[in-house]
Amino acid sequence: DIQMTQSPSSLSASLGDRVTITCRASQAIRNDLNWFQQRPGKAPKRLIYDATTLESGVPSRFSGSGSGTEFTLTINSLQPEDFATYYCLQHNAYPRTFGPGTKLEIK
């Protein structure tokens, strides 16, 4: 199975800050990596698919990069609605595996 790790596990930031979340795969997964945002009590929402493609309707302050085993999600100019938990997902092979999540909190 492909193991996914994320760092940091939690992050405190201020409105307007730029933050970066890293996701690493235990083996190369090409660009088969999606990013999700989850607010408390809600279903996850896909932000980015195939490592770099922004989902329709997602603000351009979100961006993704990487391929192979290392990937990043960057959020520019944090807005109040961005404070949530973020997960990566590898969709290269079954079983599908998610990262453990990064909780983004307001400083």
Place this chain on the structure above:
Amino acid sequence: EKQLVESGGGLVQPGGSLRLSCVASGFTFSSWSMSWVRQAPGKGLEWVSYLSSTGTIYYADSVRGRFTISRDNAKNSLYLQMNSLRVDDTATYFCATGGGYGTWGPGTLVSVSS
């Protein structure tokens, strides 16, 4: 707009059974593969099962032999039959489209407790 709505969750004793349903609208359901993903209270996301439009099925090791995924394209519905439920199956269960989970339902809570 693609929409998914799950139902069928509830409280069940260990060893019991439940059948979850997911009704789809706003897209050609029969053409899409579908998945179940779960989330235990306060924990992360865990993939459970996948069913392609042509019948290919995968299960997580944790549920293989106990859970069965199926679909009824005439009813735009996806199902998850859960047998021999254990306490650690307690979670909110989400259905999602495809293998990349572009659309999710709001989830249905399954609680396994005596």
